[in-house]
Amino acid sequence: MTTTTPIEQGSEESLTNADEHHQDHRMFGLATFLVADGMTFAGFFAAYLTFRAVNPLMPDAIYELELPLPTINTVLLLVSSATFHRAGQALKRSESARCQRWLLITAGLGIAFLASQMVEYFTLPFGLTDNLYASTFYAVTGFHGLHVTLGAIMILIVWWQSRSPGGRITSHNQFPLEAAELYWHFVDGIWVILFIILYLL
Amino acid sequence: MTIAIPPSDNQHAERLQPTGWLRYFSFSVDHKVIGLQYLVCGFIFYLIGGLLAGAIRIELTSPISDFMPRDVYNQVLTLHGTIMIFLWIVPVVNGAFGNYLIPFYVGARDMAFPRLNAVAFWMIPPAGLMLISSYFITGAAQSGWTAYPPLSITTPAAGQIIWILSVLFLGGSSIFGGINFIATILKMRRPGLKLMQLPMYCWAMLGTSILVVLSTPVLAGTLILLSFDIVAHTGFFNPSMGGNAVVYQHLFWFYSHPAVYIMVLPAFGLVSEILPVHCRKPLFGYVTMVYSIMAIVVLGLVVWAHHMFTSGTPPWMRLFFTIATSFIAVPTGIKFFNWLATLWGGRITLNSAVLFSCGFILNFVFGGITGVALAQVPFDIHVHDTYFVVAHFHYIVYGGSVFVIFASIYHWYPKFTGRMLNEDLGRLHFLLTFVGFNLCFAPQHWLGLYGMPRRVAEYDPQFAFVNQLSSVGALLMAISTLPFLFNVVQSAFKGRIAGDNPWNALTPEWLTSSPPPVENWTGEAPLVTEPYGYGVPADQLDLAATSGRDLWTNGQ
Ligand code: HEM
Numbered sequence: 001m002t003t004t005t006p007i008e009q010g011s012e013e014s015l016t017n018a019d020e021h022h023q024d025h026r027m028f029g030l031a032t033f034l035v036a037d038g039m040t041f042a043g044f045f046a047a048y049l050t051f052r053a054v055n056p057l058m059p060d061a062i063y064e065l066e067l068p069l070p071t072i073n074t075v076l077l078l079v080s081s082a083t084f085h086r087a088g089q090a091l092k093r094s095e096s097a098r099c100q101r102w103l104l105i106t107a108g109l110g111i112a113f114l115a116s117q118m119v120e121y122f123t124l125p126f127g128l129t130d131n132l133y134a135s136t137f138y139a140v141t142g143f144h145g146l147h148v149t150l151g152a153i154m155i156l157i158v159w160w161q162s163r164s165p166g167g168r169i170t171s172h173n174q175f176p177l178e179a180a181e182l183y184w185h186f187v188d189g190i191w192v193i194l195f196i197i198l199y200l201l
Numbered sequence: 202m203t204i205a206i207p208p209s210d211n212q213h214a215e216r217l218q219p220t221g222w223l224r225y226f227s228f229s230v231d232h233k234v235i236g237l238q239y240l241v242c243g244f245i246f247y248l249i250g251g252l253l254a255g256a257i258r259i260e261l262t263s264p265i266s267d268f269m270p271r272d273v274y275n276q277v278l279t280l281h282g283t284i285m286i287f288l289w290i291v292p293v294v295n296g297a298f299g300n301y302l303i304p305f306y307v308g309a310r311d312m313a314f315p316r317l318n319a320v321a322f323w324m325i326p327p328a329g330l331m332l333i334s335s336y337f338i339t340g341a342a343q344s345g346w347t348a349y350p351p352l353s354i355t356t357p358a359a360g361q362i363i364w365i366l367s368v369l370f371l372g373g374s375s376i377f378g379g380i381n382f383i384a385t386i387l388k389m390r391r392p393g394l395k396l397m398q399l400p401m402y403c404w405a406m407l408g409t410s411i412l413v414v415l416s417t418p419v420l421a422g423t424l425i426l427l428s429f430d431i432v433a434h435t436g437f438f439n440p441s442m443g444g445n446a447v448v449y450q451h452l453f454w455f456y457s458h459p460a461v462y463i464m465v466l467p468a469f470g471l472v473s474e475i476l477p478v479h480c481r482k483p484l485f486g487y488v489t490m491v492y493s494i495m496a497i498v499v500l501g502l503v504v505w506a507h508h509m510f511t512s513g514t515p516p517w518m519r520l521f522f523t524i525a526t527s528f529i530a531v532p533t534g535i536k537f538f539n540w541l542a543t544l545w546g547g548r549i550t551l552n553s554a555v556l557f558s559c560g561f562i563l564n565f566v567f568g569g570i571t572g573v574a575l576a577q578v579p580f581d582i583h584v585h586d587t588y589f590v591v592a593h594f595h596y597i598v599y600g601g602s603v604f605v606i607f608a609s610i611y612h613w614y615p616k617f618t619g620r621m622l623n624e625d626l627g628r629l630h631f632l633l634t635f636v637g638f639n640l641c642f643a644p645q646h647w648l649g650l651y652g653m654p655r656r657v658a659e660y661d662p663q664f665a666f667v668n669q670l671s672s673v674g675a676l677l678m679a680i681s682t683l684p685f686l687f688n689v690v691q692s693a694f695k696g697r698i699a700g701d702n703p704w705n706a707l708t709p710e711w712l713t714s715s716p717p718p719v720e721n722w723t724g725e726a727p728l729v730t731e732p733y734g735y736g737v738p739a740d741q742l743d744l745a746a747t748s749g750r751d752l753w754t755n756g757q
Pocket residue numbers: 347460461462464465507508526527529530533568569570571572573574575576577581584585586590593594597598601602
């Protein structure tokens with residue numbers, strides 16, 4: 001019985017593919033990270049739902065949410081996911097200008113989301129420390145807003161990098177764009193869950 | 202030819218790295234350097250945590266608090282627990298051995314993300330120093346390693362905030378490490394190497410990393426909310442503000458029960474590597490071992506509330522978590538019997554590595570039995586928050602994980618340094634540790650059963666004698682580090698030259714020189730499909746087909 005066998009000579013092909021192999025790992029690593037990130041939100045949602053189930057609001061507490069603005073926000077983010085997808089497709093077809101335009105639109109939608117959330121924050125009749133639900137609302141939406149902010153910054157960086165013709169982002173090196181896109185879809189998905197749990201339930 | 206990584210690029214990158222001992226202080230991306238960085242850094246924190254434990258045991262030799270004021274006692278206790286868990290056991294069983302061994306085991310030249318790996322390590326020393334310095338600057342946190350509110354919101358804020366920050370850092374480091382291990386094990390395997398051919402430690406690290414990725418972020422989120430309660434005066438966990446302290450406990454234990462498996466699963470894996478080599482027998486029940494690890498991962502995520510039976514948990518919850526916890530004994534028992542069966546009828550060399558491994562098996566099974574006892578509600582409500590719990594988890598964490606760390610150091614030291622450790626000192630170390638450990642912690646079961654609460658600086662005088670007994674054990678444990686420290690330092694310079702494969706082992710890390718070259722193998726990576734193929738008579742071995750050039754040469 002043999003326990004070890006020598007490896008066959010590695011083929012030239014596997015060497016030229018090495019760079020691409022590495023890219024695959026980065027997307028895989030990012031996806032794993034997003035699972036972890038998602039668990040943070042899962043913890044927040046679990047805490048909120050438990051509070052709802054066992055901690056009734058004190059009699060004089062004010063906690064009311066309006067639906068119109070967050071509904072617009074939901075639409076903004078969902079559309080931005082679609083526009084980002086368009087940017088990715090444009091890059092694959094090497095249509096650089098079109099890709100940049102879609103990227104800018106996506107970033108704009110993200111920033112519009114943040115602005116509209118700010119409006120919501122300032123018009124709500126309760127503050128961070130007013131009561132348990134209010135605190136949870138601000139903590140969860142704030143944590144999500146932080147993610148949107150980071151995402152918008154990432155998109156703008158990707159856009160900047162894709163402007164220069166010999167730059168880092170081309171149809172041969174799509175990693176930065178793909179990474180930002182995956183992250184952005186993740187943030188949008190989280191928002192949909194957040195919208196259902198915090199606003200609709 | 203190398204696999205997956207273009208050699209030209211890589212060698213260039215390596216030349217930029219410092220060589221010699223200085224590289225251990227650098228931002229090296231070599232997984233072997235990072236592994237040893239984790240190990241040594243962790244050990245330094247272990248010594249600090251040990252000093253703190255000594256202070257606790259000195260205080261407890263007398264029923265009154267005469268050695269230090271009570272609030273200092275609380276700080277010492279909190280620092281001790283936090284350091285031992287987050288700065289010693291987790292980084293060492295995962296980071297140190299994982300980084301050193303996993304790339305070898307999958308036949309890769311480095312981890313999937315070498316730079317992220319270095320970042321993850323370098324988050325640890327600052328976080329640890331920050332934690333310890335809080336004692337001198339503001340006074341350390343006083344609410345124990347669990348930081349339960351409302352205690353953690355009412356004790357002095359500055360120390361608690363520093364504690365939260367440093368645990369967040371350490372958790373982040375752990376998550377980065379986990380991502381790296383998952384990617385390395387699943388994506389970096391050498392062509393031709395199947396998952397079910399991997400050494401058991403890979404499976405243990407895969408399971409552990411899944412737990413890290415799923416549960417650590419929940420702790421991070423919880424601690425962020427807790428820091429809001431402290432700094433911004435929100436009331437998430439503050440009952441006087443309409444909040445709910447039990448929710449903190451749920452979220453905390455959703456991480457911290459898996460965390461006990463994050464500390465012990467890798468140790469399971471390491472023992473499974475050590476035993477076959479020194480018994481000259483295949484690991485018994487490879488497939489059942491793999492399934493047990495995965496079962497522990499799944500079950501480990503749904504048992505957390507067994508820490509909360511006295512927190513007003515409703516009956517259905519008690520029932521569910523008692524049953525789920527008791528179920529974990531099944532896969533754990535399978536592993537236990539597999540180790541016994543591996544030892545059974547083997548040609549056992551009773552060296553230090555094996556002695557510590559056997560010590561682990563004994564201690565762990567005892568801690569496992571008290572664990573199953575604690576999972577039974579009627580028993581637990583009597584001994585919860587007593588010294589019985591302290592005894593239980595030290596049997597697991599010290600008697601289990603720390604014994605395995607020592608076994609692993611005795612086993613892999615020749616690989617790290619190219620020199621052997623002194624066996625006589627090693628056995629002395631084992632004897633002192635084993636006797637000291639049992640003397641220190643076995644009596645604490647009795648203390649708990651008779652009602653001595655944990656985390657107190659003063660106690661009923663009737664417990665004085667047993668506490669003194671326990672402190673003598675602690676003294677023995679402290680003394681036991683001396684032969685060990687002397688041994689590792691002296692052997693590094695004067696130890697017998699080990700040769701490449703002193704144990705005649707078959708796992709891939711031994712099929713190269715000791716210490717290994719920068720890219721792990723000078724030639725191609727060996728394809729090891731039977732890492733535990735021991736017990737084949739040497740003359741029946743097909744030497745022509747073995748690529749490890751020193752395989753068996755020492756033994757023949
Ligand atoms: C055989 C499986 C195990 C079972 C059934 C078990 C069960 C339990 C239970 C029910 C408690 C709560 C006791 C109480 O607070 O009243 C407990 C506490 C604890 N266990 Fe285990 N355990 C097991 C294995 C482990 C392992 C493998 C570790 C660590 C490597 C561990 C570490 C701990 C720690 C640290 C605590 C105390 C936490 C604290 O309150 O500070 N246990 N265990």
